[in-house]
Amino acid sequence: MIRDVTGIEKIRMLYLQLLYRCNFECGTFCFHGERLSHKDAYSPAEAIDLLELVHRDYGTEAVTLLGGEPFLYRPLPEVIEHAKQKLGMRVEICTNGYRIERHLPALAGQIDLLRVSMEGLSHTNDELRKKGSFDAALRTLAAARDLGVPTGVTMTVNSRNISEVVPLACVLETYGVRQLKLHCLRLVGFAADHPELAITDTHAYERLRRQLESTTFAMEMVIDEDLSAEPAPMTSSPTAGSVVLDRIEADPRGALTMSCKAVGKDAHAFWYDKQRRIIEHRPTSGDEIALPVPNVVYSRA
Template sequence: MISEVTGIRRIRMLYLQLLYRCNFECLHCFHGQRLQHADAFTADEAINLLALMRDQYGTEAVTLLGGEPFVYRDLTQVVQYAKRDLGLRVEICTNGYRIERRLTEIAPDLDLLRVSLEGIGSTNDHIRKFGSYRSALSALEIAQRLGVRAGATMTVTSRNIEEVLPLARVLQGYGVEQLKLHCLRPVGNAAAHPELLITDPAAYTRLRGRLDAADLEIEVIVDEDLSEGGASDACLPDGGPVEIERIEADPRGALTMSCKAVGKDSHAFWYDKLADHIDHRPSPTDELTLAVPDVVYARV
């Protein structure tokens, strides 16, 4: 259905939100009140969607997230099927809180563990949860010991922009290969915390300058919206791309192609879990009608 409507024939990666439930209530979380919702994929539904995406759209990788994917009961089953049966590259994005036992279970089938951090020590813990910084570093230590490649993500806010470079240096010491920096989008919990927004776009230019001069070993990938001019407006025009980088499935089955549309209920496509089929459900506010731009990333 996606190819018929948009002309897109290949989608490289599926971001699969397995469930809304989480053991954190981060100040910037785009899910907001949905963290309290019970919607989730069953293991069979998740496996069916993975197989559909591989067979119909040539999907070669999956990032499992939530909520918190490590509280998902059938995580091991989904990871093993994605890797062993479908041959997908498997990543997990996690808060890294007390995941040691389950990480050890899935390590042989995991290509990348990506841990979310929002700064160093108390800066991170204020946004996420008390004790979460030390727990995340412990998870990275275990990943290193298990031979699992590790990355990290950080949402840049007014509270932590000065700690991007110090955090990158800390992560290098834990064998982390890559730090991905996101722009804060005022949806979900972040809508209730406008103090986290950066009001001086020149702060992004200063940040990029510090990163360029730092000569880091870790690769830093930066959302182009973290710049004074913002990212270019590129999305899904008529006659647009035949291949895109990603699509995200939320726990209800809503599918979103633009990171900037995630959390805004602007999806044009749904995965019907019972029928194992993707439906086009257009609306006046969907991402295709509004031509919501995708997120562009650059390597520093």
């Protein structure tokens, strides 16, 4: 159905939100907002069916498993094993890293990248996320390193933590983290009620860029180009002429979103029907195809 409507032939990665439930609230910026309390989730059979569909029909070669918090999803090992062993997919997990060390030994050989979300140094991170979460994340990164599991960290840059990007990166280097991915805060979900987190001083972006340029890191730095004094280029929507889509995100209801800038806005045009095991086109006047919503641009420093 996606091919019929958009002409897209290949989808490189599926971001699969297994459930909304989370052991954090991140009540100032989580893009899920009030949906964190919703009970929607994939059964393992439904998750595997969707993986098989996109792998077969769109050549999808990688999956990122996230939530909510994916380590609260008890069938997680079953989904990982099917993706890795049966379909040969690259498997990434995006987690808050809170008290998950005991789960890692059994999964170590099947995870290509364990990505932990952190929002600054100890005090800032714990205020934005949860008390004790900074130390817990570091323990997870250390445990993964000792097991040989590659790790990355994602950070949503906002007015409270932009000054801590480089100091945090220096800490992460000591834990062998391979990649730091910096996202621009988007005012959706809980963040819609906290506009004070948005960065209004665009010179702050310039200072951050200069800091990154003047510091040598062994890790890869992946940067959302909206973290710039000048707006990122208005790239075409994911459907405008391209036959390859870098990623598509499936939420726990089955909504499929093609652009990161549409996530959290109910701007999806496609749904995965879990019972019928098909992708449907359900267009609206405000969906990401009709608008159209441009893709996020990432660069590597």
